[in-house]
Structures are given as structure tokens and as C-alpha cells.
Amino acid sequence: CDDSCPNSDPTMCGGEQMLTRTVIVAANANGVRCPELTKTKKCNQFKCPVDCVMSKWSGWSKCSKECESGVQSKTRSILTKPRNGGETCDAATEERVCNTGSCDRDCKLGQWSGWSSCSMACGGGDQSRKKKVTTPIRGHGKCPTEKNGARYQSKSCNKQPCNNDEVCVAKQDLLILLDASGSLRESGFEVMRSFAGNLTKRYKSKHLGAAAMRVGVILFGNGRLLPDGSTQSATNVVGLTSDMDAVRAAIAGTTWQRGFTNMAQAFALADTMLQSGRADAQSAVLVLSDGKYSFEYETKQKVKDLKDKNVQIFMAPVCEFTGSKEIKKMKTWASSPWQTNYERIPGISALKVNQEAFANKLVSKFCPNAISPSETKSVDQAKQYMMIKKGGMPNPACARPGEVGRVPSIEACYEAARSRGVNAFNYCSHDMMKGMCMVEGMQFDRDWYTKHTGAQDEIPCPGGDWINNPYFDTYAVEPTPAK
Numbered sequence: 001c002d003d004s005c006p007n008s009d010p011t012m013c014g015g016e017q018m019l020t021r022t023v024i025v026a027a028n029a030n031g032v033r034c035p036e037l038t039k040t041k042k043c044n045q046f047k048c049p050v051d052c053v054m055s056k057w058s059g060w061s062k063c064s065k066e067c068e069s070g071v072q073s074k075t076r077s078i079l080t081k082p083r084n085g086g087e088t089c090d091a092a093t094e095e096r097v098c099n100t101g102s103c104d105r106d107c108k109l110g111q112w113s114g115w116s117s118c119s120m121a122c123g124g125g126d127q128s129r130k131k132k133v134t135t136p137i138r139g140h141g142k143c144p145t146e147k148n149g150a151r152y153q154s155k156s157c158n159k160q161p162c163n164n165d166e167v168c169v170a171k172q173d174l175l176i177l178l179d180a181s182g183s184l185r186e187s188g189f190e191v192m193r194s195f196a197g198n199l200t201k202r203y204k205s206k207h208l209g210a211a212a213m214r215v216g217v218i219l220f221g222n223g224r225l226l227p228d229g230s231t232q233s234a235t236n237v238v239g240l241t242s243d244m245d246a247v248r249a250a251i252a253g254t255t256w257q258r259g260f261t262n263m264a265q266a267f268a269l270a271d272t273m274l275q276s277g278r279a280d281a282q283s284a285v286l287v288l289s290d291g292k293y294s295f296e297y298e299t300k301q302k303v304k305d306l307k308d309k310n311v312q313i314f315m316a317p318v319c320e321f322t323g324s325k326e327i328k329k330m331k332t333w334a335s336s337p338w339q340t341n342y343e344r345i346p347g348i349s350a351l352k353v354n355q356e357a358f359a360n361k362l363v364s365k366f367c368p369n370a371i372s373p374s375e376t377k378s379v380d381q382a383k384q385y386m387m388i389k390k391g392g393m394p395n396p397a398c399a400r401p402g403e404v405g406r407v408p409s410i411e412a413c414y415e416a417a418r419s420r421g422v423n424a425f426n427y428c429s430h431d432m433m434k435g436m437c438m439v440e441g442m443q444f445d446r447d448w449y450t451k452h453t454g455a456q457d458e459i460p461c462p463g464g465d466w467i468n469n470p471y472f473d474t475y476a477v478e479p480t481p482a483k
Contacts, residue, residue: 014045103139121370169207181221205242223262267302291317377454398464
């Protein structure tokens with residue numbers, strides 16, 4: 001073949017064929033001369049054929065259906081098209097059947113989560129654990145409901161009676177939403193304001209040196225329609241802070257607003273203020289109101305926005321009646337289960353003369369980590385050791401720990417310290433190194449130990465300082481009385 005064909009001069013393209021013959025008897029002088037011994041002619045005067053060239057097959061595609069016969073396909077591309085009578089191309093796509101099984105599939109559940117914190121610090125609460133769905137149902141498959149025993153369990157906890165001196169030492173960013181609406185009246189607002197200030201005395205910004213509560217305050221009830229048709233925003237009284245004295249001073253400086261109950265605007269402001277919260281702290285909102293609100297739909301949407309961001313919502317309406325539409329709605333706005341995130345205070349008159357009792361009720365019910373200083377002191381005296389630093393260890397100037405290793409319980413770590421004749425130990429209760437125990441000697445006497453028994457604020461490290469360590473807590477052993 002010759003790709004230069006055809007040509008205007010036929011002799012200029014293609015190949016040649018040649019015929020040849022040999023002389024068998026040569027002519028003499030009188031004979032006839034032999035004709036030509038060779039003869040040529042043109043051949044293959046056409047373009048060269050080009051065969052099809054194709055790429056490698058792709059991988060099989062995802063099945064078009066998850067069940068009951070789908071289709072997978074693979075493809076390849078034509079790299080060179082056939083020409084001049086070359087070999088033609090084969091198929092560029094292939095298909096096969098896949099996922100021929102039934103579409104019906106039951107869900108699969110994961111492992112049990114850890115038990116949640118107790119819903120009450122005392123007086124009887126609940127804690128729960130659950131299993132997440134790792135593989136959802138398909139078709140007519142079955143799956144236990146969220147509250148089914150196969151994936152949800154609960155048990156009672158903290159059944160001991162309250163001591164009425166509980167304080168909150170949770171690592172929580174809490175916004176108190178304080179109602180100052182016209183329906184409350186000025187005298188009612190003054191009682192609510194006083195109660196909010198007293199309530200903050202139960203919140204501790206530190207617990208044995210570890211960061212605990214931060215509190216902020218929002219004032220609502222100043223609702224009025226603005227010229228553009230929008231509603232007056234709630235007021236940021238004080239942002240999240242660990243300075244409880246500053247919080248109480250800010251609350252004391254608030255005044256009755258006389259407006260309608262713009263609770264939706266208070267929730268919207270809370271959403272904004274909680275954006276500056278700590279990543280490792282629980283975000284929460286506590287609503288102190290007279291049980292009334294305006295613009296139900298808007299308020300409901302703002303509540304949903306907060307819940308979608310895992311903000312805990314505590315509702316504490318102060319009202320005498322329990323069956324009103326507003327009260328029933330507030331139960332649904334409280335975080336689930338409402339029984340542990342909702343507490344009705346039976347009216348302004350009752351609150352005015354029982355502020356300490358209701359403060360204790362709210363703290364013991366709403367705080368995820370509330371403790372009783374009197375009970376803590378009693379327990380420490382009984383067990384003869386006490387925690388003196390949460391999430392920390394002594395520096396070398398205070399004590400030098402010696403490792404014991406993993407022990408079955410904190411009591412075993414205490415016994416290890418006693419048996420070695422030292423007066424302090426470190427114990428890890430976190431899952432990763434749970435049971436690790438170290439013992440050490442500190443410079444303190446019985447007077448120092450007695451002074452700090454039951455303490456909730458930071459206790460100094462004798463002769464030195466603390467090193468933060470989130471895995472270990474430090475305990476002091478009660479000195480043996482002198483004989």
C-alpha cells in the first residue's frame with residue numbers, strides 16, 4: 001500500500017511487480033532474436049489500512065441500585081479510528097447485573113455508649129446510655145425505636161437526699177435569660193432579679209483549681225415594635241465570665257423593662273453569645289420567666305436552632321398555674337427529657353420567701369455536676385483522704401511522685417500510699433490510663449489538712465505549685481493523730 005495514492009501520475013505511487021524469464025536456447029546468427037526477458041507493472045496503488053486502537057477498560061461503575069438487580073458498566077475509549085478498510089472497533093461499553101439480593105434489610109446497631117451524667121445531683125435522677133444505628137434499614141427492614149430496650153437503657157442514680165447546700169462545679173457556659181416584661185410587674189421583677197443574683201452564688205468558677213462555671217446574663221421583656229416592623233432585641237447584660245461577683249453586680253443593675261415578652265430575641269442573642277463559649281464546656285441556657293411569651297412560632301424556631309447546636313435549655317417559669325397553654329409549650333421547649341430540664345416555681349410570692357430552697361432545687365436539678373460541700377467534708381473525713389487538686393499534679397518543689405502502677409481502685413492507691421508511709425497520691429480515672437497510681441510525700445501537717453477539708457476553691461500545693469495534667473487528680477492522706 002502507499003498513502004501517497006492516488007496520484008495524478010499513476011506511475012508515481014504504489015509498488016511494482018516484475019515478470020522474468022530466462023533464455024533456454026539462444027538464437028544464432030540466422031535465428032530470431034529473443035524477446036524481453038523482464039516485464040513490470042504497478043501494484044498496490046491504494047492507501048494503507050489503519051486498524052482500530054482502543055484504551056484499556058475502566059473499572060466497574062457503582063451499581064445503579066442497592067438491591068434487587070442493578071447494573072454496573074465499564075467503558076473504554078477509541079484511541080485510533082479504523083481507516084482504509086482497517087479492522088473495525090469492538091464494543092466501547094460492557095454491562096453486568098449486580099446487587100441481585102432483596103432490598104429488605106434490618107438496621108445494625110453499634111456498641112453501647114457510656115452512661116450519661118445523672119440528671120439530678122441528689123434526690124433521685126436518671127442516667128441513660130444508647131446505641132447508635134451504624135447501618136440504616138432498607139426496604140421493609142426493621143429497626144428498634146430510639147427508646148426501645150435494644151438500643152436505650154436508663155437507670156436511677158443519686159438517690160441520696162439533698163443537703164440543701166449544693167453548688168455547681170460543672171464545666172459549663174451558662175446564660176441566664178431574665179424576664180423583665182410588663183406582665184411581671186415591677187415588684188415581681190425585683191423578686192426575680194434578687195433570685196437570679198442569689199442563684200449565681202451557687203455557681204463556682206473553679207473547683208479544686210480546675211475551671212468550672214462561666215455565667216452570662218441576658219435581659220428580655222423589653223419587647224416593642226420598631227418603626228421598620230421588627231422587634232426590639234434583648235439586652236446583653238454581661239457576657240460569659242468566671243467572675244461571679246461581676247455577674248451579680250450586673251444583675252443588680254438591671255431594671256424593669258415593661259415591654260412584651262420578646263423571648264425569641266433572647267434566644268437569638270444567646271445563640272450569638274454562646275459562640276464565644278469554650279469548646280470543651282457544655283453550653284446551656286436557663287430561662288427565668290413568668291411563664292408567658294410573645295410570637296410562639298418565632299420563639300419555637302429559635303429554640304430549635306439552639307437545640308440543633310446541642311445547647312441545653314432549662315426552663316424555670318415562675319407562675320401559680322400549671323395547666324396553661326404557655327406552660328405546656330415551655331415543657332416542649334426544655335431539653336429532653338423535660339422532666340429533668342423543667343422546674344416550675346409556684347409563683348412570685350412563694351419565690352420571695354423561699355429563694356434558697358428554690359435555688360438549691362434548680363442547681364441540684366439542672367447542674368450536670370453539683371456537689372454538697374457538707375457531704376464532701378463528711379465523706380472525706382470518713383475515708384481519711386481528700387482530693388486537693390483536680391486535673392493536676394505537684395511540681396518538684398511540692399513533691400516528687402513515685403510510680404506504683406495500675407491498681408484496681410482509688411482505695412487501693414490510697415492503701416499503697418499508706419503502706420509506703422507517704423501522705424499524698426495521684427490517681428487517674430480517665431479511660432486511657434484508668435487505675436494508674438503514683439504516691440508522693442508532701443510537707444503538710446494535720447492543721448493544714450483540717451483547714452482544707454471540704455474546700456471547693458483552689459488549695460495551694462505545700463511548698464510549691466501545681467502542674468496541670470488532665471489525666472491525674474491529686475489526693476492528700478489524713479495525717480495520723482499525734483499520740
